[in-house]
Amino acid sequence: MSYNWIHAEEFSMNSFLLLDRWIIEMICRDYRGWAEFADNLGIALAYNPAVAWYFMHKSPESKTYVDQIIAKAPGNLTADEVRRAEVFVLQAMETSVVYAYPEVMNRNCNYIYDWDKERLLELADFTDKIVLDIGSGTGRLAFAAAEQAKFVYASEPTGSLREYMRDRIKREKISNMVVVDGTAECIPYADNSFDIVMSGHVVGDHYDLELNELARVVKNGGYLIDCIGDDDKHRRPDEELLRRGFEVFYHVSKSGGDIYRYRKQITK
Numbered sequence: 376m377s378y379n380w381i382h383a384e385e386f387s388m389n390s391f392l393l394l395d396r397w398i399i400e401m402i403c404r405d406y407r408g409w410a411e412f413a414d415n416l417g418i419a420l421a422y423n424p425a426v427a428w429y430f431m432h433k434s435p436e437s438k439t440y441v442d443q444i445i446a447k448a449p450g451n452l453t454a455d456e457v458r459r460a461e462v463f464v465l466q467a468m469e470t471s472v473v474y475a476y477p478e479v480m481n482r483n484c485n486y487i488y489d490w491d492k493e494r495l496l497e498l499a500d501f502t503d504k505i506v507l508d509i510g511s512g513t514g515r516l517a518f519a520a521a522e523q524a525k526f527v528y529a530s531e532p533t534g535s536l537r538e539y540m541r542d543r544i545k546r547e548k549i550s551n552m553v554v555v556d557g558t559a560e561c562i563p564y565a566d567n568s569f570d571i572v573m574s575g576h577v578v579g580d581h582y583d584l585e586l587n588e589l590a591r592v593v594k595n596g597g598y599l600i601d602c603i604g605d606d607d608k609h610r611r612p613d614e615e616l617l618r619r620g621f622e623v624f625y626h627v628s629k630s631g632g633d634i635y636r637y638r639k640q641i642t643k
């Protein structure tokens with residue numbers, strides 16, 4: 376399924392040189408059962424030795440796999456055949472490749488550009504609150520919260536996105552927001568540190584692990600918020616969040632999507 380967040384023909388394999396270890400590892404781990412992808416990745420890496428070197432050194436746990444798929448790549452391909460393989464890989468990995476280009480994310484990802492910050496601000500009173508945003512991306516939620524909050528910590532595991540947010544903070548002279556590394560599974564803060572812990576399009580791979588960790592760092596009486604952006608998708612409420620006691624807020628987006636946002640007050 377393509378989101379059309381990038382037009383792969385416009386991108387080079389060098390895009391992968393801008394991505395972090397966890398993404399390279401994920402690309403080499405999660406798609407092993409997809410033979411067409413593995414074949415194309417093998418060709419793309421075989422004919423881009425610097426990118427192959429980066430994959431193996433940035434993610435040593437992927438080295439054996441990268442060696443294997445490169446070994447299977449035919450040695451006599453034309454430039455057009457190689458480019459077709461590169462474009463296949465870039466398009467298939469567009470949701471990761473786009474992290475290397477935050478401006479493209481803001482421009483092409485409808486969940487970001489079609490979103491109204493009031494959708495977040497109406498979920499809680501952010502005034503004077505200490506807020507943590509998990510998996511901030513380009514900072515859709517974090518910058519909105521910073522307009523009202525006392526202080527916002529924007530946590531993001533992708534380096535290019537952290538740099539993008541730091542540049543924007545500097546450019547706009549924002550004094551109540553910092554950008555930090557971290558994941559939902561391992562938040563580098565002490566228990567009970569925040570009034571509000573929020574995220575969007577992040578929680579869902581490992582509900583218990585992620586939500587326990589988010590709840591750990593929320594103060595007694597504080598809120599967990601899951602606020603996805605607006606898009607055109609038809610979806611149902613997240614049963615896993617409802618089962619865990621989240622309130623749900625529904626609206627139809629401008630492009631006709633079903634948007635559900637979630638909030639839970641944490642009592643300790």
Ligand SMILES: C[S@@+](CC[C@H](N)C(=O)[O-])C[C@H]1O[C@@H](n2cnc3c(N)ncnc32)[C@H](O)[C@@H]1O
Pocket residue numbers: 474487509510511512513514515516531532533536557558559560574575576577603604
């Ligand atoms: C689809 S983007 C959403 C960005 C932002 N929250 C928003 O809604 O605009 C998902 C973000 O989560 C980050 N991410 C990926 N895995 C993560 C994890 N395990 N914990 C925290 N963030 C993660 C990605 O780097 C990316 O910035």
